[in-house]
Every structure is written in structure tokens, then in C-alpha cells.
Amino acid sequence: MSDVAAWIRNAEKITVLSGAGMSAESGVPTFRGDGGLWRQRGALELANAEAFERDPKGVWAWYRWRQDHTRRCVPNAGHLALAALERARPGQVLIATQNVDGLHRRAGSERVIELHGNLFADRCTRCGQVHPCDDGPVTSPVTPEDGARDPELVRCTRCQGLLRPGVVWFGEHLPAGALETATAAAEEADVLLVVGTSGVVMPAAGLARVTREHGGRVVVINTEHTDLVRAGDVELLGGAAVVLPELVAGAGIALA
Numbered sequence: 001m002s003d004v005a006a007w008i009r010n011a012e013k014i015t016v017l018s019g020a021g022m023s024a025e026s027g028v029p030t031f032r033g034d035g036g037l038w039r040q041r042g043a044l045e046l047a048n049a050e051a052f053e054r055d056p057k058g059v060w061a062w063y064r065w066r067q068d069h070t071r072r073c074v075p076n077a078g079h080l081a082l083a084a085l086e087r088a089r090p091g092q093v094l095i096a097t098q099n100v101d102g103l104h105r106r107a108g109s110e111r112v113i114e115l116h117g118n119l120f121a122d123r124c125t126r127c128g129q130v131h132p133c134d135d136g137p138v139t140s141p142v143t144p145e146d147g148a149r150d151p152e153l154v155r156c157t158r159c160q161g162l163l164r165p166g167v168v169w170f171g172e173h174l175p176a177g178a179l180e181t182a183t184a185a186a187e188e189a190d191v192l193l194v195v196g197t198s199g200v201v202m203p204a205a206g207l208a209r210v211t212r213e214h215g216g217r218v219v220v221i222n223t224e225h226t227d228l229v230r231a232g233d234v235e236l237l238g239g240a241a242v243v244l245p246e247l248v249a250g251a252g253i254a255l256a
């Protein structure tokens with residue numbers, strides 16, 4: 001751990017690739033672990049463009065539940081540690097997140113690339129206009145199984161097109177420029193912190209290989225071993241909300 005803290009202290013450029021495990025200690029469910037979102041009834045059937053075409057209300061019921069649930073979650077000590085790191089090292093830290101929960105920004109991080117979109121950026125299917133819904137009322141939670149609350153289908157105020165969740169579904173391209181910016185940050189990284197991801201989803205998971213190929217160091221932070229780890233990487237087993245504050249403090253950066 002102390003070696004990695006020294007690398008962070010001496011690094012010119014630090015890039016972070018975060019996944020759902022980054023937000024697990026904030027109470028946001030992960031995708032593939034026990035109790036993961038993709039294990040919920042029909043989740044994989046719901047999170048794609050064809051399902052939305054076929055059953056927009058069914059897809060919206062799941063996403064409105066996720067919005068309501070995620071709105072209640074707050075950034076954890078890991079998010080806050082990364083924000084402290086960025087404040088201490090302006091222009092030297094960039095976070096490429098697969099998460100759609102917005103918690104890095106709510107923690108104060110500014111250089112954040114949301115590779116898979118944002119849960120609160122409802123988007124018009126016709127003109128692409130984004131209709132942020134992150135200041136919506138915190139309504140009573142709806143369980144994924146509870147089809148009772150039939151969410152009204154919201155339409156675009158500009159063109160009356162149907163709004164869809166602002167996330168990237170499988171088979172969809174990442175937001176314009178997102179992958180290019182994240183790849184450039186992985187290329188120039190002296191250290192890439194890969195935090196809380198199973199490394200299953202591409203092209204995001206490919207960023208670790210980019211850093212290695214450009215001579216950067218890869219540090220994998222996870223509560224369990226993952227296939228992401230390659231020879232020469234450092235693997236730190238532990239929760240993001242514990243390991244990241246230790247690393248940032250170990251690099252001599254005040255957390256508060």
C-alpha cells in the first residue's frame with residue numbers, strides 16, 4: 001500500500017477507472033455480484049433499446065426505481081478521497097467512470113467522464129435533448145418487482161418525443177468523445193487506479209491495457225480478485241471507501 005501511495009505522491013498524471021464497486025459502500029447495488037442489479041428479475045431484458053421499444057413503461061418502472069434509490073445514496077469516503085486528490089493536484093487527475101449514479105461529481109470531483117451515461121439525464125429519443133431529473137422529488141421507493149406504479153411516459157418539451165433513460169445500453173455507442181478522452185488519460189497516466197469493477201464490460205475495461213502499453217502502473221482495488229489483474233499490476237484487496245482514503249492520505253494529501 002505504501003508503494004502505491006508513493007507512486008501517487010510522485011505521479012504527474014493519475015487516472016481512475018471506476019465501476020459499481022466504487023459506489024457499493026454508498027448503498028448503490030452492483031451489477032454482477034450477489035443481489036446485483038443484473039440478477040434482478042428481467043434486468044438484462046429491461047436494460048436495452050429493444051426492450052424500451054417494446055415496453056417503455058416496463059423499462060421506465062425499473063429506471064425510476066433506480067433513480068429513486070440512487071437519489072438517496074450519498075458519496076462515500078472513497079469518492080471523497082478522489083475529490084480531495086483532484087483538489088490537491090489540479091489538472092492531474094481524471095476519473096473515467098462506468099457508473100451512472102453521479103456520485104463522483106456529488107463528491108466534488110470535476111474531471112469526470114461518464115462512459116455509460118447518467119441515470120438522471122433523461123434524453124429525448126427524437127431530438128436528443130437532455131432533460132435532467134436529478135432534482136426530482138424523492139418519492140416513495142418502488143421495488144423493481146412493483147409494477148403497480150405505472151410511470152407516466154414523459155415527453156420532450158421541445159419536440160414531444162418520448163424520453164428514455166440517459167444511460168448507454170449494450171450495443172450502443174458511448175457518449176461522443178468519452179472513450180477518446182478516457183483513452184488519452186489512460187495513455188498518459190503514470191498510475192491508473194482501477195476501482196470496483198469486474199472488468200467484464202468493454203471498451204471501458206480495455207483502459208487498463210492502454211496504460212500498461214504506455215508504461216504506466218495499474219493498481220486494481222477490489223474486494224475480491226478479478227481477471228483484470230495482470231503481471232506487474234498491484235492488487236489491493238479491500239473496499240474502495242477504505243483503501244482510497246488510506247492511499248490518498250498516504251500520499252500526504254489531507255482528506256477533509
Ligand code: BV8
Binds near residue numbers: 018047116170195
Ligand atoms: C460499445 C448502463 C460500440 C446501463 C451498462 C469488445 C469485446 C467484448 C464485448 C464488446 C466489445 N465491444 C462492445 C462489446 C459489447 C458490450 C460488452 O462489453 N458486453 C460484455 C457484457 C461482454 N459493450 C457494449 O455494448 C458497449 N458499447 O462498445 O459500443 C459498439 C456498438 C455496437 C456494436 C459493437 C460495439 C456499451 C456498454 C455499456 C453497457 N451499459 N450500464 C445501466 O446502468 O442500466 S454496463 C454496466 O456494467 C454498468 O455501467 C457497470 O458499470 C458496468 C460494468 O460493471 P461493473 O461496474 O464492473 O460492476 P460489476 O457489478 O460487474 O462489478 C462490481 C465489482 O466491484 C466486482 O468486481 C466486486 O468485487 C467489486 N466490489 C464490490 N464491492 C466493492 C467492490 N470493489 C471495491 N470496493 C467495494 N466496496
Ligand code: ZN
Binds near residue numbers: 126159
Ligand atoms: Zn425532443
